[in-house]
Amino acid sequence: xxxxxxxxxxxxxxxxxxxxxxxxxxxxxxxxxxxxxxxxxxxxxxxxxxxxxxxxxxxxxxxxxxxxxxxxxxxxxxxxxxxxxxxxxxxxxxxxxxxxxxxxxxxxxxxxxxxxxxxxxxxxxxxxxxxxxxxxxxxxxxxxxxxxxxxxxxxxxxxxxxxxxxxxxxxxxxxxxxxxxxxxxxxxxxxxxxxxxxxxxxxxxxxxxxxxxxxxxxxxxxxxxxxxxxxxxxxxxxxxxxxxxxxxxxxxxxxxxxxxxxxxxxxxxxxxxxxxxxxxxxxxxxxxxxxxxxxxxxxxxxxxxxxxxxxxxxxxxxxxxxxxxx
Amino acid sequence: xxxxxxxxxxxxxxxxxxxxxxxxxxxxxxxxxxxxxxxxxxxxxxxxxxxxxxxxxxxxxxxxxxxxxxxxxxxxxxxxxxxxxxxxxxxxxxxxxxxxxxxxxxxxxxxxxxxxxxxxxxxxxxxxxxxxxxxxxxxxxxxxxxxxxxxxxxxxxxxxxxxxxxxxxxxxxxxxxxxxxxxxxxxxxxxxxxxxxxxxxxxxxxxxxxxxxxxxxxxxxxxxxxxxxxxxxxxxxxxxxxxxxxxxxxxxxxxxxxxxxxxxxxxxxxxxxxxxxxxxxxxxxxxxxxxxxxxxxxxxxxxxxxxxxxxxxxxxxxxxxxxxxx
Numbered sequence: 011x012x013x014x015x016x017x018x019x020x021x022x023x024x025x026x027x028x029x030x031x032x033x034x035x036x037x038x039x040x041x042x043x044x045x046x047x048x049x050x051x052x053x054x055x056x057x058x059x060x061x062x063x064x065x066x067x068x069x070x071x072x073x074x075x076x077x078x079x080x081x082x083x084x085x086x087x088x089x090x091x092x093x094x095x096x097x098x099x100x101x102x103x104x105x106x107x108x109x110x111x112x113x114x115x116x117x118x119x120x121x122x123x124x125x126x127x128x129x130x131x132x133x134x135x136x137x138x139x140x141x142x143x144x145x146x147x148x149x150x151x152x153x154x155x156x157x158x159x160x161x162x163x164x165x166x167x168x169x170x171x172x173x174x175x176x177x178x179x180x181x182x183x184x185x186x187x188x189x190x191x192x193x194x195x196x197x198x199x200x201x202x203x204x205x206x207x208x209x210x211x212x213x214x215x216x217x218x219x220x221x222x223x224x225x226x227x228x229x230x231x232x233x234x235x236x237x238x239x240x241x242x243x244x245x246x247x248x249x250x251x252x253x254x255x256x257x258x259x260x261x262x263x264x265x266x267x268x269x270x271x272x273x274x275x276x277x278x279x280x281x282x283x284x285x286x287x288x289x290x291x292x293x294x295x296x297x298x299x300x301x302x303x304x305x306x307x308x309x310x311x312x313x314x315x316x317x318x319x320x321x322x323x324x325x326x327x328x329x330x331x332x333x334x335x336x
Numbered sequence: 337x338x339x340x341x342x343x344x345x346x347x348x349x350x351x352x353x354x355x356x357x358x359x360x361x362x363x364x365x366x367x368x369x370x371x372x373x374x375x376x377x378x379x380x381x382x383x384x385x386x387x388x389x390x391x392x393x394x395x396x397x398x399x400x401x402x403x404x405x406x407x408x409x410x411x412x413x414x415x416x417x418x419x420x421x422x423x424x425x426x427x428x429x430x431x432x433x434x435x436x437x438x439x440x441x442x443x444x445x446x447x448x449x450x451x452x453x454x455x456x457x458x459x460x461x462x463x464x465x466x467x468x469x470x471x472x473x474x475x476x477x478x479x480x481x482x483x484x485x486x487x488x489x490x491x492x493x494x495x496x497x498x499x500x501x502x503x504x505x506x507x508x509x510x511x512x513x514x515x516x517x518x519x520x521x522x523x524x525x526x527x528x529x530x531x532x533x534x535x536x537x538x539x540x541x542x543x544x545x546x547x548x549x550x551x552x553x554x555x556x557x558x559x560x561x562x563x564x565x566x567x568x569x570x571x572x573x574x575x576x577x578x579x580x581x582x583x584x585x586x587x588x589x590x591x592x593x594x595x596x597x598x599x600x601x602x603x604x605x606x607x608x609x610x611x612x613x614x615x616x617x618x619x620x621x622x623x624x625x626x627x628x629x630x631x632x633x634x635x636x637x638x639x640x641x642x643x644x645x646x647x648x649x650x651x652x653x654x655x656x657x658x659x660x661x662x
Contacts, residue, residue, distance in 0.1 A: 033478075034478055034482050036485055037477060037478055037481040088440055088441070088444060091437075092437040092441065111418040111484060112481075112484075114414055114417060114418060114440055115414070115418065115477055115481055115484075116477075118414060118447070119474060119477040119478075121447060122473045125473075126470045126471075126474070129463070129466060129467065129470070133463070136462065136463065137455070137459070140451075140455060141455065144451050144452045145452075147448045147451075148445060148449070148452070151363060151441055151445040151448065152357075152359075152360055152363055154441055155362055155363040155438075156360050158362075158437060158438075158441075159362055
């Protein structure tokens with residue numbers, strides 16, 4: 011079985027070999043650019059590991075793995091337009107390097123390309139793979155819409171938040187693993203177990219992201235600590251704090267949220283909100299939820315009747331995903 | 337064999353029965369709205385007629401026909417954002433009724449929905465249908481990109497223009513007919529003939545659109561005559577005029593194109609440019625090209641070894657398409 015690093019190399023090579031048309035350049039250059047920005051290629055790695063876990067041939071799965079990565083990058087490209095984001099991996103986003111119209115259309119073309127790449131799976135798996143892929147793609151759209159809706163919504167419950175991150179992020183990890191399993195002719199039950207493993211892992215990962223935003227070691231985290239607090243992002247931490255605070259603390263928290271603040275008050279706001287989080291123990295609650303999800307994930311992995319030796323690579327990868335420095 | 341009107345009714349009924357999810361409403365309401373704006377449903381009608389032509393069962397084809405219509409409406413939705421169009425079929429466009437972000441994302445979701453609808457074809461046809469559909473979808477993106485590029489381009493050749501309208505419009509007509517044929521298990525050759533029939537018909541139709549913009553009876557045409565002239569749109573007429581004019585006439589034409597004009601000069605501009613077109617006989621050249629394309633279309637239809645009786649509905653529909661009042 012290949013290590014994640016070996017799989018990443020395979021994926022990187024195949025991504026570089028992707029033979030996009032040349033013209034119109036304004037359609038295909040942004041696609042090449044977007045795919046050149048890098049990333050951990052986590053989704054195709056998971057897909058290939060799943061194929062190997064179920065004794066499939068990764069040559070049958072490599073194009074579909076690339077398809078999932080192209081699809082993921084399409085969603086990032088369109089999300090960047092919607093979020094009006096200037097940078098992606100420290101480089102200009104497509105819509106700021108070119109323009110919104112080019113970003114919309116090259117995103118559309120990337121989506122078609124991802125569908126074409128998914129077609130490379132063996133005939134026996136084609137219908138199941140595409141059904142899984144299409145269903146997931148629609149869910150990812152739903153997740154992004156909920157995310158945008160939540161920005162304008164007064165009150166969001168923790169369950170609504172969990173459903174949003176499940177759709178926006180977690181299902182694509184589950185889908186990657188399930189597609190890898192389907193290509194390897196895994197049973198329906200096992201394909202579902204590996205899907206649920208991925209979804210629960212994705213949820214845990216996303217909650218960890220929320221925790222890291224506040225409690226990470228700034229240098230190692232690589233971005234500003236407290237960014238979510240400053241933008242009033244409805245994270246697992248904030249929603250938990252709002253749900254479990256008494257009237258007085260809640261009022262204090264809402265004051266910081268609703269107060270328009272100047273840059274010289276940024277650190278005061280981050281400090282004050284973090285203090286409230288600490289008072290309420292929301293970090294501990296988030297970590298408790300993460301651990302539950304992590305356990306659920308591994309229950310599903312363990313339910314697959316394959317020797318634990320063979321699951322080692324996937325287990326190590328999952329552990330490393332959630333072993334980010336706080 | 338069913339008449340176009342009967343097929344339209346079937347399509348309309350099935351479109352109304354489409355069972356979209358309810359939530360998030362901000363994702364699915366724009367989709368329902370877009371599909372409720374109507375239209376001639378030409379593409380699904382062509383698809384079903386092609387299935388009937390090759391003795392297929394239209395029940396096998398109906399969902400795919402709806403899929404093509406949903407895809408077509410997705411492209412219109414995204415095009416409207418890019419063109420900054422306020423109206424579509426006299427109703428507010430999705431991005432002006434909601435906003436651009438919602439229009440981008442509900443467009444993406446429509447595209448996924450169209451892929452899901454294409455999955456309903458019989459297993460034997462699945463791979464060929466999806467390959468045709470994906471290839472066409474990518475070409476439609478290319479066509480829209482060329483169209484946007486041409487707006488900013490100093491000089492566009494007639495061949496470049498023909499290639500653009502082929503990609504942006506004509507291939508989807510060809511694809512509809514080919515998918516209908518593939519579902520009915522037509523031979524590769526026949527599927528290609530019916531595709532080429534559709535592409536050539538689509539090209540002729542598009543050139544006719546350019547002619548109608550200038551030479552239509554305004555009342556019957558239903559939109560302002562000369563709109564393309566006022567917006568300096570690089571139509572078949574304008575490009576032909578630029579290609580075949582001598583230095584003096586070309587200078588006159590370019591003067592009108594480059595001159596910023598006020599509303600009180602609109603009719604003077606339309607009149608002057610039309611006069612140049614008349615002088616150069618560009619209408620006759622456009623009609624000659626249309627007739628060539630029309631003949632090519634019917635050569636392909638005639639090459640299919642099926643009795644002309646069975647081709648009658650398709651032939652009548654094609655004739656009616658190109659029998660719009662001038």
